[in-house]
Amino acid sequence: MDYKRGLLKTLMILLTTVQLFWPLVTSCRCAIKHPQQLFCTAQLVIVARVENITLNYVTGETGKDLYPVGSIESVTYHIKVQHVYRFERGRGRRRAIHRQTTINTPGSVYDCRVSLLQNTTYILTGHIRRGSLWVNSCGWVEDMAKLTYRQRTGLRSFYQDNCRCQVRCCTGSQCLHTTSARTNNQCMMDTGIFSCYTKYGICTYKRKNGQRGCVWKENPQIKQCLTVWGK
Numbered sequence: 001m002d003y004k005r006g007l008l009k010t011l012m013i014l015l016t017t018v019q020l021f022w023p024l025v026t027s028c029r030c031a032i033k034h035p036q037q038l039f040c041t042a043q044l045v046i047v048a049r050v051e052n053i054t055l056n057y058v059t060g061e062t063g064k065d066l067y068p069v070g071s072i073e074s075v076t077y078h079i080k081v082q083h084v085y086r087f088e089r090g091r092g093r094r095r096a097i098h099r100q101t102t103i104n105t106p107g108s109v110y111d112c113r114v115s116l117l118q119n120t121t122y123i124l125t126g127h128i129r130r131g132s133l134w135v136n137s138c139g140w141v142e143d144m145a146k147l148t149y150r151q152r153t154g155l156r157s158f159y160q161d162n163c164r165c166q167v168r169c170c171t172g173s174q175c176l177h178t179t180s181a182r183t184n185n186q187c188m189m190d191t192g193i194f195s196c197y198t199k200y201g202i203c204t205y206k207r208k209n210g211q212r213g214c215v216w217k218e219n220p221q222i223k224q225c226l227t228v229w230g231k
């Protein structure tokens with residue numbers, strides 16, 4: 001009897017644990033990241049227009065345990081590249097990006113699928129896998145028409161010029177400690193108001209407290225945004 005109860009208890013604990021952690025293993029989760037960070041850490045940063053969309057289904061031959069046959073394994077976007085801001089060339093990797101090319105994304109939202117619209121121009125940060133370009137929803141994927149003026153200037157030069165600077169997320173009073181040696185190459189981004197920083201912030205390397213370091217570039221938009229939020 002005791003043995004059975006023990007087994008039942010173990011089973012219940014196991015079930016609860018699986019339930020608790022199931023969302024973690026099944027859904028796409030991305031840390032909050034600043035566009036400058038996404039720009040500087042991506043293998044690929046392009047502006048491209050989506051011309052056509054192809055859904056790639058899992059067939060009997062390519063079927064894996066993860067995706068049942070008949071489900072969408074990946075989506076291929078046929079794109080026209082308008083600008084290449086960043087492209088890491090490396091041994092065994094593609095040498096150049098053609099004007100007409102394709103970029104892939106996982107077939108499931110749980111694997112961070114990106115949904116792009118036809119005839120729309122996007123900023124895309126991505127990576128290169130086995131010679132193909134890939135993008136997922138943890139990267140910077142945004143309709144170019146929705147970018148702010150500061151994001152456009154960031155893209156043009158400021159992000160690239162300041163890749164030595166890192167944006168670090170903070171909450172509450174953590175955000176006040178911005179002057180130690182450890183944080184000298186970092187700009188702090190308060191996660192409570194991160195959109196002020198992502199929309200208008202550029203973390204630049206300049207003179208700070210008598211030495212050189214990274215600070216948020218001042219501009220009226222970020223000032224106003226922070227004021228609205230009482231910062």
Ligand SMILES: *[C@@H]1O[C@H](CO)[C@@H](O)[C@H](O)[C@H]1NC(C)=O
Nearest residue numbers: 051052053054055076078118
């Ligand atoms: C778009 O893709 C479909 C399916 O791959 C293809 O049949 C069609 O010709 C493509 N259209 C253009 C304009 O490329």
Ligand SMILES: *[C@@H]1O[C@H](CO)[C@@H](O)[C@H](O)[C@H]1NC(C)=O
Nearest residue numbers: 050051052116117118119120
């Ligand atoms: C995209 O543009 C093409 C060519 O101009 C047009 O035929 C097609 O209907 C458009 N698709 C969408 C979804 O707007």
